Amino acid sequence: MSRPYAKLPRWIDYGLIPLVNLVVAFLVAGLVVLAVGESPLQAAVLMLRGAFGYAEGFGFTLYYATNFIFTGLAVAVAFHGGLFNIGGEGQAYIGGLGVATVALSLGAILPWWLNLPLAIALSFAFGALWAFIPAYLQARRGSHIVITTIMFNFIAASLMVYLLVGVLKPVGSMAPETRTFDVGGQLPKLRGLFELFGFNLGGAPLNVSIFVALAAAFLIWLLIWRTKLGYEIRTLGFSPRAARYAGMSETRLIVVTMMISGGLAGMMALNAVMGDQYRLAIDFPQGAGFVGIAVALMGRGHPAGIVPAAILFGMLYQGGAELAFDMPAISRDMIVIIQGLVILFAGALENMFRPGIGAAYQWVRFRTEEPAGASVGEAK
């Protein structure tokens, strides 16, 4: 047995270690706040209160979280197949085109609940197609998917500027955006639902697409761990040679995995475009595609981790905005620093504390179990 560290129980792996990472991230962020002369404790209170303290703030937190569930799942699916999809941003952007197609053409004709499935299908299809090209290039030509998906973000951004400035902009308007969707192209907010429980969401844009996001999380869990396709994706992700040995087609798997990933990123547009802004505006994803990478890493690729991680980042977005508003010394950029620290500790340095925690756990367990082990030895 030459494994240096034995397997850790799940509560350490999925509970304690992310928690420790998070605490350290906030401690370092606290130092930054201290450095600009504000009280870290007060900042934390402001941030938490902004994100969770009142119904409207919570509504905003969940609205952002919805975006991040979609993009986080997108990154996670690709990750299981051993692919790093950095193109969530562009795929979400193009996905907006799918949503807008439905909302602009059918918004005046069909009610929202008939338009929603169509918008889901089209946003998924548009995002998937945008991911198809890098996927095909990777599978057939070996062009590295990280590079191509990054480049496709820029292509998507330029394409959308072209479309929004030239093609989709209503005549006479100055803003680079489509006209406002008709009522059938607008997803209902959850204000009424929350009022039943006595909460006032105020102007929070939380809408029905959060249920679509949660359903997607469940379906992705089912896909990855309960279907043959998921089995093949995981095999490819862990060992391309084993996938080849098992007779799986690498080309097909790369393309299918990336298209599912791109499609999920595209579905993020449901929330932002059809659920909040009711129009397709320039740069609407606002970095959600990139945050999805951190969410997927922190959630360890599992939907049950991605949903809480998405809520955490929703909190950082919403609470951060309130913090920047209430503490003049803390600018919007400071919030980005804090978000960056969370990404750094929870994502990039995820394994920093693992050896230490593992060793401590083994030490504790070894000490408590040794007498029992010794008596077994004597019994022989």
Add this chain to the structure above:
Amino acid sequence: MAEPAIELIGIDKSFGAVRANKSIDLTVERGTIHGIVGENGAGKSTLMSIIYGFYQADRGEIRVGGRRVEITDPNAAIAAGIGMVHQHFMLVDNLTVVENVMLGAERSPLLRKGIATVRAELRRLEADHGLEVDPDAIVENLPVGLQQRVEILKALYRQADILILDEPTGVLTPSEADHLFEVLKQLRAEGKTIILITHKLREIMAITDNVSVMRQGEMVATRKTAETSVAELAELMVGRRVLLTVDKDVAKPGDPMLSVKRLTVKDGRGVPMVKDVSFTVRAGEIVGIAGVAGNGQSELLEALSGIRQAESGQIVLCGREIDPAKESDPAEIRRIGCGHVPEDRHHMGLVLPFEENENSILGYQDDPRYQKGLLLDLTAMRRDARDKIEGYDIRPADCRLKTANFSGGNQQKIVLAREMERDPDVLLIGQPTRGVDVGAIEFIHKRIVAMRDAGKAILLVSVELDEIRALSDRILVMFAGNIVGERGPDASESELGLLMAGVDEKEAAE
């Protein structure tokens, strides 16, 4: 009597809850060759890593020449006069011999002086020990045996008195191994101390003065080689008697199940690795392919199993012709009725992070019996896995356990169970017992023979000559991509060894 060259007293080392070394005592006399044998995972490598400073012992002390030393890193080991030749060479392939020997001992920012010193020293070592090697040769152009010699020279250049060799013959042809032993004997004659780690008992018998046996982290015995036997050492290693030979009747070959005609296969770089090879495997026989690793066996197996596209030639499998022009498809080969136990079980035969039951359907994931609507039928998968665990005595008997947590032997049993329980007509087996402990080897060999007796055609590739000779009904020897000879199972080892080294068949017959 002189002080022993090296003494270990009460060495203890744990990794987490696993105690890799338990109070090890070892004394190695100066000017002797001391063998250390043990199964995989017995703790040999850990112990040597402690001596060479890769790990620190939790308890215990190391004495070199009677003096206690603290070996905190490999530099300290070198300073104490200890040199190590690793199983996987630590050489820079595209540097010359001189540059490799100098690496880490350049002494000054400009290399001129260093190179001159190394050259002079290499000439002296050549004269003293007969360690001949072209100092300006690029290392990657040297045969494996000479590369190993460069490793030895590196250690001697650093004034090593104690030389540790970790599985030195694993990559050598028998004649290269003989040559190495000559060198080692000569070094011994000059007063150097050599520690030889191996799992090949015959080498121990052939060359060592003393031998120590490790089992499950403990040093269970030390013997004078002259006073022990292979059987005793094998028993000490596993703690019980094992069969070193395989009981089997004479084969009753039937119809040809796999025939290969003029097959040529290129590797990833476009270099032909299998050249114009033809042979046939019949039902009810085991055909063994002997050869030193890297002579085309791997590519041959991969081409036959559809993993690698063949360049040209003809393969007829169970009466069906496989068109080499068509894109090869491992799933198709499997459907025709050909199982494959791959050489590289860690990266090909298994997905180590998977649960055991997930691995037990790898390659057969399309089988309708594992499907339930759109989903996989986990109940069926696990039931199936539990049956195989029982039938093949896979331990621990837990089909939900991560595959990486099984030992090498049990991992191999997982692969074997998966491929054999499909009852294929043809079974391709690569390195069935590599990294597998002695107890499991016996089991695996019995299973392979049972498959043969059930009338299956079996193609066995192994670099272990003993295994090939024990199992095969016919032996084909591969060298440089060609089949250079066919022999019966009674062929002598030296005869096969010569063929493996590429010596002409007529010369070999003499």
